[in-house]
Amino acid sequence: MKRREFVGGVAATAGLAACTKTGSNASDAPRTNQQRFEWSCVTSWPPKFPGLGMAVENLATRLDRASGGRLKIKVYGGGELVPPFEVFDAVSRGAVEMGHDASYYHKGKVDAAQFFTAIPFGMNYMELNAWIYYGGGHKLWRELYQPFNLVPFLCGNTGVQMGGWFNREIKSVADLKGLKMRIPGLGGEVLRRAGGTPVTLPGAEIFTSLQTGAIDATEWVGPYNDVSFGLHKAAKYYYYPGWQEPGPGLECIINREAWESLPDDLQSLVEITCQAITTDMAAEYSHGNANSLQQLVADPTVDVRPFPADVLQHLKSIARNLVEELAAKDPTFAKISKPYYEYLAKMEANTRISERAYLDTRL
Numbered sequence: 001m002k003r004r005e006f007v008g009g010v011a012a013t014a015g016l017a018a019c020t021k022t023g024s025n026a027s028d029a030p031r032t033n034q035q036r037f038e039w040s041c042v043t044s045w046p047p048k049f050p051g052l053g054m055a056v057e058n059l060a061t062r063l064d065r066a067s068g069g070r071l072k073i074k075v076y077g078g079g080e081l082v083p084p085f086e087v088f089d090a091v092s093r094g095a096v097e098m099g100h101d102a103s104y105y106h107k108g109k110v111d112a113a114q115f116f117t118a119i120p121f122g123m124n125y126m127e128l129n130a131w132i133y134y135g136g137g138h139k140l141w142r143e144l145y146q147p148f149n150l151v152p153f154l155c156g157n158t159g160v161q162m163g164g165w166f167n168r169e170i171k172s173v174a175d176l177k178g179l180k181m182r183i184p185g186l187g188g189e190v191l192r193r194a195g196g197t198p199v200t201l202p203g204a205e206i207f208t209s210l211q212t213g214a215i216d217a218t219e220w221v222g223p224y225n226d227v228s229f230g231l232h233k234a235a236k237y238y239y240y241p242g243w244q245e246p247g248p249g250l251e252c253i254i255n256r257e258a259w260e261s262l263p264d265d266l267q268s269l270v271e272i273t274c275q276a277i278t279t280d281m282a283a284e285y286s287h288g289n290a291n292s293l294q295q296l297v298a299d300p301t302v303d304v305r306p307f308p309a310d311v312l313q314h315l316k317s318i319a320r321n322l323v324e325e326l327a328a329k330d331p332t333f334a335k336i337s338k339p340y341y342e343y344l345a346k347m348e349a350n351t352r353i354s355e356r357a358y359l360d361t362r363l
Contacts, residue, residue, distance in 0.1 A: 037266070039073045039097035039258065044084040044105060046204050047077030050228050051221070051288065052250070055156045055281050056100040059252065062273050071266050073098060084202035088253065092148045097258035100155060103251050104185030110148070111326060112333045115340050116141050118248035120187050120319035122340070125157045125247035125282055126355075127347040132249070133275075135343045140336050151259045153274040156250035156281040159289070161242030162226065163307055164219030165210065165235035170307060173314045182206055182218035186322060187244025193318045203229070210234040219244060223296055224288030232296055238304045243315055249278070 041060065045053035060073035076096075078084030087099035088106050103113040115122075116137070123131060131137040132154050145152050164183070169175065177195030181188075188198030199215055209215045211234040218235075219242065220226050232238070252274050259267065296302045323341075327334035 035070065035263065037071050037262065039071070040076065040081070041073050041098035041100060042076045042078075042080075042082045042087050042090050042096050043099065044078045044087055044101035044202065047080060049077070049203065049225070051158065051225055051281060051284055052156070052203075053077060055250070055277050056252075058280065059100070059155065059273060059277050062276070063269060066269055066273065067266060071262075071269070075100075078202055078204065084204075085200070088148070088150075091253050091255050092150055094149070094255050094257060097255050099253045101251060101253075102184075102248065103152075104248075107185055110144065110332075111330060112144055112336045114185050115336050116152070116154070116249055116251065118185060118187075118245040119323065119340070120190050120244050121246065121316045123247055123344055123347065124351075125159045125249075127344065127351070128157070128247050128249050129154070129278065130347065131340070131343045136339060137343075140339065144332065144336065145253070146256075149256045151254045151256055153252045153254070153271060154249050155252035155274040155277050157278055158221050158225075158245075158248055158250075158285045159282055160222075160247055161219065161245040162222045163239035163242050163244070164217055165226070165231045166217040166237040166239060167210070167213075167235045168216060169237060170239060170311060172308065173311055176311070180214075180216045182209065182215050182220075183244060185244070186319065187219070189322055190244070190315055190318045193322065194315060207231060207234055222285065222289045223292035224285055227292040227295060232299060232302050236301065236303055238296065238302055239307050240304070241306070243307070243312055243319075250281075252277075 041056060043053065043056050045056070047053060048057065056075050060075050063071050063073060076082075078087075081096070082090045084101075085105050087101040088109065090096050091099040102117045103115075104117040106113045116132070128137075132141070138154070141152050164181065166179075168179075173194065176191065179191070179196035180199060181191055181196055182199045182201045183191055184198075184200055188200070191198050199209075201209055201215075201218075203220065206218050206220055207229050210218050210231065218231065220229060220231060222242070226232065226238075252270075254270070262270070293304075297304055323337060327337040
């Protein structure tokens with residue numbers, strides 16, 4: 001009888017633990033592998049949007065399956081729960097546990113965050129991954145976000161983007177003057193210094209703004225996403241390369257209290273899955289861009305062309321001067337800028353005799 005009572009008591013206790021759902025605010029609960037977590041994740045992307053929007057949906061699905069249902073995440077598209085550009089604040093203050101966006105959207109709040117998405121004429125996809133995973137970038141990123149109560153992870157990359165859609169030709173530097181263009185991050189400030197007017201718009205508003213003439217040009221992502229938005233129906237000239245976003249990384253940000261509430265195995269699962277999403281997204285965009293570019297090249301109403309060399313050189317000069325100015329004024333920006341460019345210089349030497357040399361030979 002005593003043995004049956006003991007076994008029954010253990011089973012009842014285990015059953016109770018298994019049925020208890022613990023959110024991130026239950027910091028006093030023991031961290032065991034029986035706990036279940038139900039989180040909300042807000043994003044900057046249109047709901048279910050190809051690539052960007054589906055990456056975080058895939059993240060949630062994989063975490064659910066891999067954890068055996070112990071970590072469930074409800075994903076909200078931009079504007080469904082919070083505005084697209086308020087993801088950082090919502091996660092920081094604990095209104096939700098998780099967010100997915102691009103760090104350069106926080107320009108003005110924490111300028112140095114832009115290094116972890118894209119710097120004009122900076123690192124490409126492979127170089128950024130190397131810096132963050134092996135070159136000390138992730139440590140700098142975590143230190144940067146710590147005052148905001150956030151834990152960041154690289155979670156996606158589109159690869160080098162396009163220069164954008166324009167309703168007028170860009171034949172020289174003079175054609176940038178007065179140009180009203182949707183372009184975020186440091187790329188927008190570079191355009192401003194070149195005489196243009198940068199505009200910040202969420203993805204869902206781009207097509208209408210371009211079609212109605214509210215803006216003269218826009219950069220979004222690349223052929224894969226641009227075709228899905230129908231941007232080729234709103235502008236004629238499609239310029240490359242994406243000098244402003246040579247390999248933009250996306251971020252998964254987690255509220256610190258929520259992160260610390262997870263047991264070690266779920267923390268490891270989140271880290272591993274975010275890295276898997278980064279690899280998966282890059283493959284998806286390589287595939288999708290190739291297919292969509294074929295469609296655009298075959299469209300007689302679309303003119304795909306490169307930026308003039310002197311325009312790119314002018315923008316590159318502005319970009320480097322801008323970074324140096326920001327580093328001189330902002331110690332936090334300087335702390336990340338120095339190792340970023342030191343790592344970029346190291347990678348350039350390798351890229352020159354590997355990827356670039358091979359592509360020059362193949363193409």
